[in-house]
Amino acid sequence: MALKDLLAQWPKDLAERVAQLPREIGELVAQLPQGAAELITRVPLEIVTGDAHGRIGWMKRGDPPLPPTEDATGEFFVLLQRLKGGEVVLPHRARGYVYLTIPGLFAERYPGYLLPTEKRLEERGCHVRRIPINTDRGIETNAELIASFVRDMVEADKRVVLIGHSKGGVDGAAAIAMYPEVARAVEALVSMQAPYGGAPGPHDLVNCPPLHDVIERLLGLVFRGDPGVFRELTYDAREAFIRAHPMPAQVRVVSLATSAKPMLSLTTAGPLLYVNRRYQAECDGLVCPDDAEIPGSRVVRLRDIDHAGPAFPNPLYPVAGYNPRDVTEALVTLAVGPDLLLTA
Numbered sequence: 001m002a003l004k005d006l007l008a009q010w011p012k013d014l015a016e017r018v019a020q021l022p023r024e025i026g027e028l029v030a031q032l033p034q035g036a037a038e039l040i041t042r043v044p045l046e047i048v049t050g051d052a053h054g055r056i057g058w059m060k061r062g063d064p065p066l067p068p069t070e071d072a073t074g075e076f077f078v079l080l081q082r083l084k085g086g087e088v089v090l091p092h093r094a095r096g097y098v099y100l101t102i103p104g105l106f107a108e109r110y111p112g113y114l115l116p117t118e119k120r121l122e123e124r125g126c127h128v129r130r131i132p133i134n135t136d137r138g139i140e141t142n143a144e145l146i147a148s149f150v151r152d153m154v155e156a157d158k159r160v161v162l163i164g165h166s167k168g169g170v171d172g173a174a175a176i177a178m179y180p181e182v183a184r185a186v187e188a189l190v191s192m193q194a195p196y197g198g199a200p201g202p203h204d205l206v207n208c209p210p211l212h213d214v215i216e217r218l219l220g221l222v223f224r225g226d227p228g229v230f231r232e233l234t235y236d237a238r239e240a241f242i243r244a245h246p247m248p249a250q251v252r253v254v255s256l257a258t259s260a261k262p263m264l265s266l267t268t269a270g271p272l273l274y275v276n277r278r279y280q281a282e283c284d285g286l287v288c289p290d291d292a293e294i295p296g297s298r299v300v301r302l303r304d305i306d307h308a309g310p311a312f313p314n315p316l317y318p319v320a321g322y323n324p325r326d327v328t329e330a331l332v333t334l335a336v337g338p339d340l341l342l343t344a
Contacts, residue, residue, distance in 0.1 A: 051204070051207065052198075052200040052203045052204055052235060052279060053279065055198065055200075055203065055235035056200060056235075056279060056281050056288050056290065056291065057197070057288065057290030057291065058197060058198075058235060058239060059196075059197045059242075059290070059291070059293065059295055060290055060293075062239075066242070066246075066295035066296075067249070067295040067296035068295070068296070069255070069293050069294075069295065069296065069297055069298070069299045070297070070298045070299065071298075071299055071301065072254065072298040072299060072300055072334050073299070073300050073301050073302075075334060076300040076330050076331070076334060079329075079330040079333055079334070080322075080326055080327075080330050083323075083326040083329060083330060084323075084326065088124065089329060089330065089333050090121075090124045090126075090329050090332060090333050091333065091336065093336075094126075094161075094332070094333070094336045095124060095125045095126050096159075097126070097127075097158070097159050097160060097161045097187055097336070098127045098128075098129065098153050098158045098159070098160050098161070099121050099126050099127065099128045099129070099160075099161050099163060099332075100128075100129055100130075100131050100146070100149055100150070100153075100160055100161070100162050100163070101114055101117060101118055101128065101129070101130045101131065101163045101164070101165075101168075102130075102131050102133065102142075102146060102162060102163065102164035102165070102168035102169070102171055102172045103130065103131075103133070103135050103164075103165065103166075103168050104135060104164075104165045104166025104167045104168045104169075104311075105135050105136065105166060105167045105229070106135060106136065107135045107165075107166075107168070108135060110312070112312050112313045113311055113312060114130065114165060114311055115312075115313060116310075116311070116312070116313055116323075116324035116325045116327075116328060117163060117165075117310075117311070117324070117325075117328040118130065119325065120325035120326075120328045120329050121328065121329075121332070123325075124329070127158075129149070131145065131146055131149050133145050133146070133168075133171065135167065135168070136229060137229065138228060138229055138232055139167075139170055139171055139174050139232050139241070140174065140178070142171040142174070142175075143171055143172075143174035143175040143178050143179070144175075146162070146171060146172060146174075146175035146182070147175045147178070147179045147181075147182045150162075150175065150179075150181075150182045150185050150186065151181065151182075151185075153185065154181070154185045159185060159186070159187045160185055160186050160187060161186070161187050161188045161189075161190065161332065161335065161336065162175070162176070162186055162188075162189045162190070163189075163190045163192070163328075163332070164189070164190070164191055164192065164194060165192045165193060165194075165310065165311045166192070166193055166194060166195070166286070166287070166307065166311075167194065167195065167229075167233070168194070169189075169191030169192060169193070169194025169196065169255075169292075169294075170191075170194050170195060170196055170233075172189055172191065173189060173191060173194070173196060173247060173253075173294060174241070174245065176189060176247060176248060176251055177245035177246060177247050177248065178245050180248075183248040183250065183251055186251050187251075187252065187336065188251065188252040188253065188254070188332075188335035188336055188337070189251060189252070189253045189254070189294075189335070190253075190254050190256075190331050190332055190335045191253060191254070191255045191256065191292070191294055191297070192256040192310050192311070192331070193256055193257070193258055193284055193286075193287050193292050193307055193310065194255070194287070194292055194294070195233050195238070195286070195287045195291055195292065196238070196242075196255070196291060196292060196293070196294050197235065197238055197239075197242070197290070197291035197292075197293075198233055198234055198235035198236075198237070198238040198239070198291055199233050199286060199287050199288070199291060200275050200278075200279060200281070200283075200288065201271055201274075201275075201286060202230040202231070202233040202234055203233070203234040203235050203236075204278075205230055206230055206231050206234050207234070242295075246295075247294060247295065247296060247297075249296060252298075252335055252336070252337060253294050253296065253297035253298070253335070254297060254298045254299075254300065254331050254334045254335040255292055255293045255294045255297040255298070255299045255300070256292065256299075256300050256302070256310065256327075256331060257289035257290070257292035257293050257299055257300070257301050257302075258284045258289060258292070258301075258302045258303070258304075258305045258306070258307075258309070258310075259282035259283055259284055259288075259289050259302075259303050259304075260272065260283075260284050260285060260303075260304060260305060260306035260307075260309075261304075271283070271285050271286055272284070272285040272306070275288065282303075284305070284306050284307040284309075285306045285307040285308075286307045287307065289301060298334060298335075300330075300331065300334070302322075304321075305322055309322060309324065309327075310322075310324050310327050310328070311324070312324065
């Protein structure tokens with residue numbers, strides 16, 4: 001029976017069921033002894049022929065070099081401590097912006113996704129809208145839609161702060177880089193765990209033809225997505241795009257770059273183990289921290305939070321001592337500028 005015919009017989013809610021599998025697998029892997037976990041990762045290590053060696057973190061070794069980043073981790077923790085003490089750190093003037101949130105890949109299928117971010121900003125009196133992009137579509141397609149939303153805000157005489165998680169950060173950055181009128185209207189971009197420079201998973205899958213063919217079929221038939229979306233997240237594709245569309249220097253950018261240990265990652269333990277073992281590289285489960293640091297941005301580096309941590313409510317995805325709402329407020333406060341920190 002052909003793959004298409006087989007999938008046609010599956011339940012209508014298949015996409016939701018499939019979306020739950022990474023978390024369930026991660027929970028199982030986290031409970032396994034070391035030997036069993038190694039066995040699980042051995043199969044993809046032996047099958048996948050793609051090779052991201054030398055590509056992870058390429059933005060820091062670029063030739064010609066890309067703009068350097070600035071470490072804002074210390075300032076982040078100062079803000080976080082104030083938030084834990086019950087203080088509001090978001091400056092009053094920052095409430096005048098419109099905050100457009102941009103979800104990541106397959107986000108429509110995850111309940112509670114980005115709610116901590118949106119709820120905290122609404123609690124602070126901010127105007128928040130989620131851009132209804134089809135997260136399974138390509139970067140340039142989504143960038144065009146984001147640009148249209150920003151133009152609407154310009155017509156309403158509003159300045160915009162973009163907040164993107166995972167691929168949403170890549171899409172938001174693309175809109176700023178591709179459309180000069182968007183760059184002029186955007187006050188800041190908060191990019192959380194975005195594979196801005198690429199990611200080892202998509203890179204390896206695309207460069208392993210048998211697996212890539214299967215993934216593209218599943219993406220097209222099951223999720224009704226763009227089969228080329230993974231190819232756009234390879235290191236080669238991202239480098240070509242970044243060289244062609246550099247980020248405008250006038251837009252303030254804050255990048256959240258994280259890593260986690262497999263035992264702490266409920267959602268992406270399998271991919272995290274794969275990257276750890278194949279490349280001996282740190283990873284949040286999907287993105288390596290060096291690949292999440294947008295050149296020229298202020299960077300917050302956390303070593304104990306996985307890819308789901310900032311985007312989901314605590315009861316669903318607890319993270320090591322971090323309240324996702326506080327993480328959002330601290331990042332946005334850093335992004336709107338140090339001049340605003342004195343006017344809270």
